[in-house]
Amino acid sequence: MSSKKKFACIALLIGCAGAMLISWVTLSQIQRHLSDKLIVDVTQLGTKIDSQLERYSQLPDVLASDPRLLPPLLASRNPTPTASEQSQAVNQLLAQWSQTLGADTLYLIDMNGTTLASSNWQQPDSFVGQNFSYRPYFQQAATGQRGQYFALGARSDKRGYYFSAPVTVNRQPVGVLTIKVDLSLLTDIWQHDDIEYAITDRLGIIFYSSEPQWLYHSLTPLDETTKQRINQSRQYGHVDIAALTQAESLMALNQQPVTLYGATATTSHTYINAQHDMEKAGWYIFGFTPQTKAFEYMGQVLLLFVLIYSLLCVAVHSWWQTYRARIDLANLNSRLERRVSQRTRRLQETNQQLKIILSQYEHSQAELKQTQDELLQAAKLAMLGELSASINHEINQPLAAIRTYAENGRKLLEKQRYDTVSGNLDEIIQLNQLITDIIARFKIFARKRNLRQASPRTNAGDSIRSALSLMHTALIKQGIVLRLEDFPDKVIINIDAVQFEQVLVNLLQNSLQALKDQAEPQVGITLTVHSGHAECRVWDNGPGLSQEQKEQVFSPFYTTKADGLGLGMTISKRIIDAYHGTLSVSDHLGGGAEFTLCLPLESESTP
Numbered sequence: 056m057s058s059k060k061k062f063a064c065i066a067l068l069i070g071c072a073g074a075m076l077i078s079w080v081t082l083s084q085i086q087r088h089l090s091d092k093l094i095v096d097v098t099q100l101g102t103k104i105d106s107q108l109e110r111y112s113q114l115p116d117v118l119a120s121d122p123r124l125l126p127p128l129l130a131s132r133n134p135t136p137t138a139s140e141q142s143q144a145v146n147q148l149l150a151q152w153s154q155t156l157g158a159d160t161l162y163l164i165d166m167n168g169t170t171l172a173s174s175n176w177q178q179p180d181s182f183v184g185q186n187f188s189y190r191p192y193f194q195q196a197a198t199g200q201r202g203q204y205f206a207l208g209a210r211s212d213k214r215g216y217y218f219s220a221p222v223t224v225n226r227q228p229v230g231v232l233t234i235k236v237d238l239s240l241l242t243d244i245w246q247h248d249d250i251e252y253a254i255t256d257r258l259g260i261i262f263y264s265s266e267p268q269w270l271y272h273s274l275t276p277l278d279e280t281t282k283q284r285i286n287q288s289r290q291y292g293h294v295d296i297a298a299l300t301q302a303e304s305l306m307a308l309n310q311q312p313v314t315l316y317g318a319t320a321t322t323s324h325t326y327i328n329a330q331h332d333m334e335k336a337g338w339y340i341f342g343f344t345p346q347t348k349a350f351e352y353m354g355q356v357l358l359l360f361v362l363i364y365s366l367l368c369v370a371v372h373s374w375w376q377t378y379r380a381r382i383d384l385a386n387l388n389s390r391l392e393r394r395v396s397q398r399t400r401r402l403q404e405t406n407q408q409l410k411i412i413l414s415q416y417e418h419s420q421a422e423l424k425q426t427q428d429e430l431l432q433a434a435k436l437a438m439l440g441e442l443s444a445s446i447n448h449e450i451n452q453p454l455a456a457i458r459t460y461a462e463n464g465r466k467l468l469e470k471q472r473y474d475t476v477s478g479n480l481d482e483i484i485q486l487n488q489l490i491t492d493i494i495a496r497f498k499i500f501a502r503k504r505n506l507r508q509a510s511p512r513t514n515a516g517d518s519i520r521s522a523l524s525l526m527h528t529a530l531i532k533q534g535i536v537l538r539l540e541d542f543p544d545k546v547i548i549n550i551d552a553v554q555f556e557q558v559l560v561n562l563l564q565n566s567l568q569a570l571k572d573q574a575e576p577q578v579g580i581t582l583t584v585h586s587g588h589a590e591c592r593v594w595d596n597g598p599g600l601s602q603e604q605k606e607q608v609f610s611p612f613y614t615t616k617a618d619g620l621g622l623g624m625t626i627s628k629r630i631i632d633a634y635h636g637t638l639s640v641s642d643h644l645g646g647g648a649e650f651t652l653c654l655p656l657e658s659e660s661t662p
Contacts, residue, residue, distance in 0.1 A: 062375075066368045073364065074357060081356045085349045086312070086327055093329030096250055097342040101331040104254075108216060108336060111158065111236050115220030116201065119232040123148055124163055124222050127171045128230040145172035146183070159215055159237040163222070165230050168193055180208075187233075189289065192219040196231040199223070203336070205262055206290040213237065214262060216336070251326070251343040259305050259339070260285070260296060269315075272297050274341070275305060305330070305339060312346050457483050511634065512657060513552040515582055515589050516542040521552075522559035523580075529567055530578065538579035546582060547657040548589045550634040555654075558627040558638075562593040562650050565623070569597030569648065587656055594649035605640050 118124075126141040149161040153174035160182065162173035168188025176183050187193050195202030202219035215235040221228035254263040258281065259274040271291050276298040285291060299315045302308050308328055316323045326343035333340060464479040519542065523530075530537060548555075563578065570576035573596065581592045600608065609628045631638040636654035643649040 062372060070361070070364050070368075074360060077360045078353055078357055081353045082349055085352045086346075089327050089344050089349060090329055093250065093327065093342040093344060094331070097252065097329050097331040097340045100252065100342075101333050101340050104338075104340075105333060105335060108236065111156070111216075111218050111234055112201075112203070112335075114156065114158075115196075115218045115232050115234055118152060118161070118234075119220040119222045121148075124230070124232065125224065127163065128165055128222060129224075142172050142183075146174070146176040149174040150176070156234075158234050159213070160235040162233055162235075163230055164193060164233065166197060166228065171230070189287075190217070192217045192233060193231055195219065196221045196233075197228055199228050202231075202233075204290075205256065205336075205338075208235070253341045253343070255305070255339045255341065257337055257339070258285075260291065261299075262291065269299060272299050274298070274300055274308060275302050308341070315343070457487065511549050511551060513548050513550050513555055515546040515548050515555075515591060515654075516544070518552050518555045519559060519580055519582065519591070522556045522563065525556070525560055526563045526567075530563075533567055533570065533576065535567070535570060535576045535578050538577055540579075540581050542582045543584055546584055546589050548654040549657060550631075550636070550654055554630045558630055558652065559591075559593065561623045561627050566593065566595035566597065566648075570595055573597055584656070588653050589656055591652040591654075592649055593652075594643040594645075594647060596643065596645055596647040599642055599646060599648050600640065608640055609638070 124145060127145050130141055145163060149163065149172055153159075153161045158174075160173060160175050162170050162175075162182045164170050164187060168186045168190075170182045170185045170187065173182040175181050190204065190206065192202035192204035195204075196219040199221050202217070204217045204219075205215070206217065207214055215237055217233055217235050219231050219233040222230040222232055251265050253261045253266070253269055253274070255261050255274060258277065260277075261269045261272055261274065264270055271294045273296055277296060282296055285296065300308065300313055302313065308330065312325055313328055314323050314325045325346040327346055327349065328344075329342045331340040331342075461479075461483065464476050464483075467475045467479070523537070566578045570578070575596070577596045579592075579594045583590050609624050611625045614623075628638045631652060631654065634654060636652065638653075639651050641649050641651065
């Protein structure tokens, strides 16, 4: 037999033994718990019923001493013409008492057992004129004692508890006053829908129950003599009292699982029960809960045990498998270590070669980066070469003016016009500062980019104005009308300022080239912000680009200039791409070409 089969057999045997033990212990504990709960519940019910009945137990003695009850009783001995009037007054008195006390019925009986007055005298089932001499409560009160009795109403067929007391004259009974209490109040007292209850007399006959089928049946078999006596007293009407159990006595039922048969003896159910003795009322209260509940709880516990035990078996089996696997793994590791030691030498050699290749690759990347920066610098210098004429023009004009002011100053000095000489000197100083600013602007544009000092934060509006200042002379010289819209304040984009200006200058130079033969040349620049990006558009009203030119305008070495290299637009697009932006070309609505630069704002990630 394999180890797995042995383990399964042992686990099954232990599990069966454990399940049987758990089932027995659980069933015993649950039955004890349910029995204890029943005892508490029926005891509480008995206490509540006693307190309700206690409210009425002393009332017959108190009310029987009222002298207003005597006239109809005395008149029954010596009939007079006013007897009916006296009975009518007592009827009204009893009705008033019944309403005040919340009792079902109050009625006055003479010594022959005939009812002379009743609180229900106006109802169809009035007790007036009825004879109750056969009732035990009348017989007890007629002898001068207080009476208590449970029975079905002879007229109403309603279950009630009867309290009676003698009405006396000179300590001699002349009548009986009876209070009937409706036991429907028990329905309001009982608050346990999951538990059945039954209230019996001393013989075990159920006269009140949460289960209607049990009513007027006994919990123990009764002999025929007892049944006849009960029928003669009409305590429970005319019913066939059948036994619900085969128990010999009521005490034999106490706290033992009992089987209750249905009224037809064709069905039966087993219950856990508890008993409470109501000595004052002469009743027993039984509480029943189905034994199936105990089995349900036992099944749940057993299911939980099976689940936990199964998980435990799985865990033990997994641990055993893990333990065996560790042994196998240790053997495997010893074999692998030998192979690893052989291959480690090969890997070390391969790693050394990869380091050499990686070093060469990093060196090539550095050279490529340097070449790209030099290419960008060369492109800027080429632009400055094309702008050299405008640079000379911007510098020559203030130089000529300086010479003129200096020559005039010499003549004015000879004439001793010192105030005018001072003004000429101020003008010379301002023109000198203008030349310094022009040279500084071109020096900043021409200087090589320092990777360590380059900032990826740029004010787009300031960069556009700097690029226009570089192209100012060329635009005026060619007679180009500049169309500018108001720029938004502080549009900060993620790009180096000098490289952004280089792209703008390149686009403006292309526009100047396209507008050479245009009658009314125009160049426009717009700046807008939307969706976390800044969008700058540079357009002209030149002849525009064909579809083929649009597709190749950003290709290396593609140019429409006779002396161009075809690298300006390629470099511009690579600059914009490096900062996660886009550069595209389209037709302008008013004719000509339109280049669109889209760059992320400062809040976006930097390259």
